[in-house]
Amino acid sequence: MTTPSADSPSAAESSSDSAPKKSTGPLAGIKVLELGTLIAGPFCSRMLAEFGADVIKVEAPEVGDPIRQWRVLKDGTSLWWSVQARNKKSITLNMKDERAQEVARQLALEADVIIENYRPGVLEKWNLGYEALKKLNPATIMVRLSGYGQTGPLKDLPGFGAIGESMGGIRYVSGHPDRPPVRIGISIGDSIAALHGVIGAMMALRHRDVTGGRWNGKSGADCIAGQGQMVDVALYEAVFNMMESMVPEFDQAGVVRERTGGALPGIVPSNTYTTGDGMNIVIAGNGDAIFKRLMLAIGREDMAGDPGLARNDGRVPRTAEIDAVIQAWCQTQTIDTALAILQGADVPVGKIYSVKDMMSDPQFLARKMFEQHHFADGTPIKLPAVTPKMSETPGQTRWLGPGLGEHTDEILRSLGYDDARIAQYRQDKVV
Template sequence: MTATSKVSGPLAGIKVLELGTLIAGPFCSRMLAEFGAEVIKIESPDGGDPLRQWRVLKDGTSLWWSVQSRNKKSVTLNLKDARGQEIARRLALDADIVIENYRPGVLEKWGLGYEQLKAVNPATIMVRLSGFGQSGPMKDQPGFGAVGESMGGLRYVSGFPDRPPLRVGISIGDSLAALHGVIGAMMALRHRDVTGGRWNGKSGSDCVAGQGQMVDVALYEAVFNMMESLVPEYDVAGVVRERTGGALPGIVPSNTYTTGEGENIVIAGNGDAIFKRLMLAIGRDDLANDVQLARNDGRVPRTAEIDAAIQAWCATQTIDSALAALQQADVPVGKIYSVRDMMTDPQFLARRMFEQHAFADGTPVKLPAITPKLSETPGETKWLGPRLGEHNDEVLRSLGHDADAIAALRRDGVI
């Protein structure tokens, strides 16, 4: 589909300006675009977002790009040029939400900071994603997702106790920050609407606008927010959660086990009734009927014994026989999927978790379907990630630039 497709979705009519690169900011605006918002993405004329060249490429452009920038409009602007700054400023003042992930202070240098926009449009909502937030002694330091995952506590608890910490195989810190940005944006939008609504473009006594606000998301804090009971456990009991491999510490049994053919399987038998069913299914009636193991607090001291019993049984099974036996016993169990497994899995297919599209040259491509699934106003992919500057003329014409003015901006390297 193309950028001229009919606007639809729960966020139809919402305008978003994206001033960001790579993952956190662009993923935040991507989700808004998937549910109908008009997202204008500002990119440098000199190559655009570096994500365009990340990971696996097709014809010089990242396949990731087709997902990360679907439904967005690409406009190139040199934000170091006063004319580029003025165009971005006009777009920002007209937007419902501005999303940015530059270092703190950069937008202010360009006249695009939150307070600068708010002084004109009180309804401005700005989502600011950065490594360490807009305040504090570290605010000016560069902070990628890997640093946020480390500082936020995730890396410390990931891996095996006798080895260095591991990273998750994706940029989870950036993505968690993006999701917090989406949540913050939606709450801020709700507050703006109940306090007066969208700015009417006027100033002084004629100004009508709800109350906007800044959504300040730090990558390390987004990760930290996922760390469950880490803080009270340390504060009250002095417990520092450590790496435990494939197990879920303090919740027994929940671990990764290996079948007789060498495949890994995840078994979560940590509910009290589930534990009993699991033990009966693996032929350990003695453990199923052990009163000390009837509750989780009794099972924790005997974690090694329980895990050994489950592993001994798994070693006698194939992956299919283990899955069948435990599913029959109503025990949560799962194979560890690769993308190859996902693409043919009946559950993924039944839930329509893949969308079929095509690149401009006709090459077919599957994309992940849009999540979450809304029953009445689902998201949709209207078009794949755009070419660099694909929507320059369209957007600039909407601001009143004629063909000669656009040509001059292009000649001078502003767009």
Template sequence: MSSESATKAGPLAGIKVLELGTLIAGPFCSRMLAEFGAEVIKIEAPDGGDPLRHWRVLKDGTSLWWSVQARNKKSITLNMKTPEAQKIARQLALDADIIIENYRPGVLEKWKLGYASLRAENPATIMVRLSGYGQTGPMRDLPGFGAIGESMGGLRYVSGHPDRPPVRVGISIGDSVAALHGVIGAMMALRHRDVSGGRWNGKSGEDCVAGQGQMVDVALYESVFNLMESLVPEFDFAGVVRERTGGALPGIVPSNTYTTSDQENIVIAGNGDAIFHRLMLAIKRQDLADDIQLQRNDGRVPRTAEIDAAIQAWCDTQTIDSALAALREADVPVGKIYSVRDMMSDAQFQARDMFEQHEFADGTPVKLPAISPKLSETPGETKWLGPELGAHTDEVLSQLGYDATQIEELKKRQII
């Protein structure tokens, strides 16, 4: 493949991925691989498919979320309760570079698709397994959703105001963080496979030293836990339990959310020593700018309430636009808290091409979020929106060697 064609195809062109999963964590993981050129085949149940197809805001009975979560994927239907479907899934798994699944531990083993079984036949098998609690431990068999992972992993405990119960982040952050860990793990496993021998070539009969595959075991709660900064050493060494602090960043002062006179929320991060000095001058508090005790963060922490009150008093006299202008002029990190309406009209989002214009099958226009991260030479691409249920079943089975008569028979028997 030429470098030009590789660039157009994406950095993961030639990589085959089998997705065995529903809803968020597993499908988001494979979505990112599909966005950068991998061929992703998603297995769905014939009777309705992935439940996410019917979540939140719908168009003609299908979720708008689906158009993003399943973009660039091929959808095939298999009734995995049948041995025939399990056999087809095994063929696809053995031909895949990466298998991504987010069922409860033990389900794939029941279908004869467990990692040990596949690896015995294909030593280069890479399997990303996303679950609530991982593949081992006393809780492995319990159902685990993102919300539980956020709770057990520590995120919920520190989210919200100190005088109120913990709150959730407004998205399924636990699932999404686990998915990103799955992508990272898959890429590291792929790199190891390639440097340890090469791609498995069992079908061709050619001599090929199989690279070493491996299992990537992603637990939702551990993925959240991995984000929790200094939580563990602070408790172990100093007995400190980080608590909820609302919009403030505890121990790093000032960094908080404030309200302007037009009732907009603004985040001001003046916690660098030089930045703090510029911030105090910008809000006309020369006295605080010159205060010796406040020159360093450890001196500012005991006076957090005083500093926050001074900043809020200034914000009370400013509109969101005047506050942003004054603080940007002073080179202080500041930002309005955006709604999606703000994002869609923002010059920075527009300049960075963060929205893509597409059409549904009936010609109705729709915008999708653009693909991140931005690669200079091999950027991601949306080739098609989330497909209809089973849209690629015939194509994929034909590639496995099934003829039209066999495919029709599978349909009659409700196997596909």
């Protein structure tokens, strides 16, 4: 992969799909404008693109989205980029220039959904804020992802996913009780926020359509448009939404959920155990009938028949005892024999997978969870398949992440800009 330039084809484009495929899927015909960088906003628009939406991504000239240089690179461009920007078109705009702002405004007014993850107030400085666009297009739908949301005393502070994870509660409960909190090994806060953005966009599109549909580009009495709206996603609130029963437990019982390592507190047994060959295995025997099957499978008929352990509320006070029994049995087994015995007893069990495990696993392969594509130089690359799986309108990868500004001329021409004006914009570094 070579570093993409504004006038060269994307090195990440699939050689088997040298011309972008026509959008298909449930969102075919939906236009999305992405004004954002890194993870939350781009992941949100990525999912819409995977299911057919036409996504135009605005990037800064010369540097582009910083994620282009994150983690493992091939020929100067991140392998992550191939996934995060698949199916998107890239236009470069110097948003400090009013002419670039006008281009973005034209694209925004044509879009069904605008997705942005700048700090609150940035779009307003560019005259691209929700209220300004809504006056021109009443059907405007804007998904705004930020650290703390568009209101409140913290709204102007920078808020990356790590901060949202901390404030939203997931960091507090992650790790072992005798050690400081740990992070999950992916940017889970950004991704959770992105999924909330997708859900919000879908609900907003539904509401727009049932209240009148798309804007027809006219104003006054001739204006035909459904009701748009702003979807305000705060990263910390998206994480907070995943925190299960924490609020009522604290409110009613003063319980603060703490770090418990590999165990699931209050639901017994559900933990990580180590087998005799040094492998880690997760066993979730917390259903009442499942617990009995588990105990019989490991030769503990006494515990299977103990009336005090028949229900979860009886098992919770004896968590340490139960875990010790299961661990002692696991220590006598290899991971393969443990899996075979427990699966044969219909007990939920699984080894902890690395990506290496996933790539050769029969279940992953049977479900076609990897896609084969090619870079422009012919180098093959596997990507994660699009999920969720839909029987009638499945998502697809039409092309890999675009080169920086690869579609600038195409997009400008679609807005009515002629070649002379485009050349002038390039000379003036507007694009």
